[in-house]
Amino acid sequence: MQEAILGVLRRVAVIGVGMTRFGKLEDRSLMDLLAEASIKAMKDAGVDYEEFDSVYVGNMLGSVVERQTAIATALVDRLSLFPAAAETVENGPAAGASAVKNGFQAVASGLADLVLVVGGEKMTSLDTATLTDYIATMTHPEAEYMHGATLASLAALLMKLYEQRYGVTEEHVAMVAVKNHRNALKNPYAHLRREITLEEALQSKMVAEPLRMYYSCPISDGAAAAILCPLEKAGKYTDKPVEIKGIGHATDYQTLHEREDPAVLKSCKYAAEQAYRMAGLSPKGIDVAELHDAFSILEIVESEDVGFFKKGQGHLAVEQGVTELDGVLPINPSGGLKARGHPVGATGVAQVVELVWQLRGEAGERQISKNAKRGLACNFGGFGNNTLVHILEAIRK
Amino acid sequence: MQEAILGVLRRVAVIGVGMTRFGKLEDRSLMDLLAEASIKAMKDAGVDYEEFDSVYVGNMLGSVVERQTAIATALVDRLSLFPAAAETVENGPAAGASAVKNGFQAVASGLADLVLVVGGEKMTSLDTATLTDYIATMTHPEAEYMHGATLASLAALLMKLYEQRYGVTEEHVAMVAVKNHRNALKNPYAHLRREITLEEALQSKMVAEPLRMYYSCPISDGAAAAILCPLEKAGKYTDKPVEIKGIGHATDYQTLHEREDPAVLKSCKYAAEQAYRMAGLSPKGIDVAELHDAFSILEIVESEDVGFFKKGQGHLAVEQGVTELDGVLPINPSGGLKARGHPVGATGVAQVVELVWQLRGEAGERQISKNAKRGLACNFGGFGNNTLVHILEAIRK
Numbered sequence: 093m094q095e096a097i098l099g100v101l102r103r104v105a106v107i108g109v110g111m112t113r114f115g116k117l118e119d120r121s122l123m124d125l126l127a128e129a130s131i132k133a134m135k136d137a138g139v140d141y142e143e144f145d146s147v148y149v150g151n152m153l154g155s156v157v158e159r160q161t162a163i164a165t166a167l168v169d170r171l172s173l174f175p176a177a178a179e180t181v182e183n184g185p186a187a188g189a190s191a192v193k194n195g196f197q198a199v200a201s202g203l204a205d206l207v208l209v210v211g212g213e214k215m216t217s218l219d220t221a222t223l224t225d226y227i228a229t230m231t232h233p234e235a236e237y238m239h240g241a242t243l244a245s246l247a248a249l250l251m252k253l254y255e256q257r258y259g260v261t262e263e264h265v266a267m268v269a270v271k272n273h274r275n276a277l278k279n280p281y282a283h284l285r286r287e288i289t290l291e292e293a294l295q296s297k298m299v300a301e302p303l304r305m306y307y308s309c310p311i312s313d314g315a316a317a318a319i320l321c322p323l324e325k326a327g328k329y330t331d332k333p334v335e336i337k338g339i340g341h342a343t344d345y346q347t348l349h350e351r352e353d354p355a356v357l358k359s360c361k362y363a364a365e366q367a368y369r370m371a372g373l374s375p376k377g378i379d380v381a382e383l384h385d386a387f388s389i390l391e392i393v394e395s396e397d398v399g400f401f402k403k404g405q406g407h408l409a410v411e412q413g414v415t416e417l418d419g420v421l422p423i424n425p426s427g428g429l430k431a432r433g434h435p436v437g438a439t440g441v442a443q444v445v446e447l448v449w450q451l452r453g454e455a456g457e458r459q460i461s462k463n464a465k466r467g468l469a470c471n472f473g474g475f476g477n478n479t480l481v482h483i484l485e486a487i488r489k
Numbered sequence: 490m491q492e493a494i495l496g497v498l499r500r501v502a503v504i505g506v507g508m509t510r511f512g513k514l515e516d517r518s519l520m521d522l523l524a525e526a527s528i529k530a531m532k533d534a535g536v537d538y539e540e541f542d543s544v545y546v547g548n549m550l551g552s553v554v555e556r557q558t559a560i561a562t563a564l565v566d567r568l569s570l571f572p573a574a575a576e577t578v579e580n581g582p583a584a585g586a587s588a589v590k591n592g593f594q595a596v597a598s599g600l601a602d603l604v605l606v607v608g609g610e611k612m613t614s615l616d617t618a619t620l621t622d623y624i625a626t627m628t629h630p631e632a633e634y635m636h637g638a639t640l641a642s643l644a645a646l647l648m649k650l651y652e653q654r655y656g657v658t659e660e661h662v663a664m665v666a667v668k669n670h671r672n673a674l675k676n677p678y679a680h681l682r683r684e685i686t687l688e689e690a691l692q693s694k695m696v697a698e699p700l701r702m703y704y705s706c707p708i709s710d711g712a713a714a715a716i717l718c719p720l721e722k723a724g725k726y727t728d729k730p731v732e733i734k735g736i737g738h739a740t741d742y743q744t745l746h747e748r749e750d751p752a753v754l755k756s757c758k759y760a761a762e763q764a765y766r767m768a769g770l771s772p773k774g775i776d777v778a779e780l781h782d783a784f785s786i787l788e789i790v791e792s793e794d795v796g797f798f799k800k801g802q803g804h805l806a807v808e809q810g811v812t813e814l815d816g817v818l819p820i821n822p823s824g825g826l827k828a829r830g831h832p833v834g835a836t837g838v839a840q841v842v843e844l845v846w847q848l849r850g851e852a853g854e855r856q857i858s859k860n861a862k863r864g865l866a867c868n869f870g871g872f873g874n875n876t877l878v879h880i881l882e883a884i885r886k
Contacts, residue, residue, distance in 0.1 A: 101498040101597075102498065102598075123630075146738075153552070155579075159626050161549055161623075161627045162579070162581035162626075162871050162875065163579075164875075165580070165874055165875040166629070168740045174739075174742065175740050175741065175759045176739075177739065177877075179583075179584075179591070180578070180579040181577070181578060182558065182576070182577040182579055183561065183562070184558055186576075187576075193574075194576070196598070196600075197591070197595055197597075197598040198594055200498075200600070201593070201594040201597035202498045202597065203593075203594055203736065226558075229557055229558045229559075230557075230558045230559035230562070232563070233520075233556075233557055233563070339600065342571075343562060343565045344571055344572065346562060346563060346566035347566075362572045477562055478562040478565075
């Protein structure tokens, strides 16, 4: 295990970002979405097509949903980015953050100077049952998948445990959903742009007791992109570079029931610790976060495991408004997976895109304090067994 | 485009390798194969399980063939490599080399000290027609796939063009297959371990005129693994480290018919040029090569495009025995994809494994000259639109 990260050998900055709207985008293919997000990021950075050394695509289900493999090659072809290197990174719902990490490594290692990272997923073309099944292919084949475990059922177990052990109520979980819907209303890229009330959430359809539909993310199509280059060259493209200051990535037992404590997302904890160490920061240094709330309970659990709040106290922060847009530590200003949407391969990149906008002061109606300097993104795969944490920092003149 | 690679910021060595036998491995799952190759590489390097920082899996079809995603997470779970980072890299048949490259970048960037790279594929559980269709999902959706283009049909077009333009005969193509079968007979890991005669090859079943079955690789299961660490720490594990001295990775138009010259694999040419530049070498510096002969004509074309022979003269080198085990420049001593087999995600890693064995002087009956110091591997995805070249160099005391 990483005893001591050397410190990055070349510092890396995000110089441009872009995304499609998330939602049910019926007449758009995965490739259309990846291309749109990429072109927006290129325009944002003001880069020429021929400058790219490398392209990373984060995607989970393209081979089954779109019947297409070698998607990164196809994207290079679509956008005429030849002869840029290209590959697809698959890491379940953490595919996006994995793509960002590998793009970072391409630049930090000295092998690449300009890298396009784009995550995307096309999901709404499948019926919900089929899609739920496909997504469950990330669970343990013998211990979970074959018994019909779905991600929602695993989230329900965690929610139950949290209710029993820490006095979290269904209202707390619903409050997270209500907050994220409220934020998404201010995000033109969000899938679900409408407010919901606590009552609506509490009365929504039961999916897997005690998990209700309104505590779960929607099924969305979408893509998001970010362009990376060495920090020392960022000035050529932008006067608002955002540095990727810390990266953490850790795994845990694949099944929930084997973990040391099923209420602790150890992969999340380790990834956050690594990222803080690399960035030379503690959780107190973070001004805003995008957490992986595929199910609303997860925002509470992660907010503890990344170190923002003590174990078992995340729900109190929600109750007290700490995580609201105008709170001390806004969480999921974008609306999160709950309301911005969760096209799986896109999510990890979309989190970085949102942080870049927030740290550049360009988040429009949902802009948090303009003094915000550092953001943290937590994207996880499987059910919390493979987590990436990125820490971003605004570089100000 | 990469004007000048900085030179690697941290030099990277392969300190251990291992692979399963390739073939029709009926009672083994993809995970079984990945685990076996990984454990062999760990034993070879003498590393402890808990030392790993990162795991890369190269795989193309696991989500459709095995109905499993997040395969890298599952491998970490299977081998108890927690909390190592883990992700799967998909790049069609170049997934293996892409995994090696990303493992290299993890070390070279300073983010990781010990990385496991393993490529694998389970293919024989599907019938040939279904598999041929799945593999064709890497072709262009509208310009190729929907018209029924398969990889074999594209290879047939290239073979025809080579016959017409360069006077290559069917015998030349058959000679490549005969040589690679002969080499595989000496490789205990190979799928097809039997000699074939020129006559047998020339009379084998026609697949897509002028391409016959014996000019095509078999359908195989298998996995291969390599362990990477910083060169300066390699001495802790082995007295025979092999440095990854050069890496090149380039793309080209996805469809054959759009390329500047369909007889030139430009992605291969560019990738080789990058790799030579990074290694500070010319083609003359290479003592042995593993080329991507999914179809035998490709060994001839690639041997030209990586710079070993002039364009249109690769077949003459075959004729003159230059590429035989005891020739001046042995190509595919392992038996190549033709006879060692081609479990797609495994191939790029298996090429590296073979070169490591050759450069350490551990290739047994198929060992080329013990003076061989540098090897080149060429792994390509799509039909030659996404190619990686790795140059390995033995570090001798």
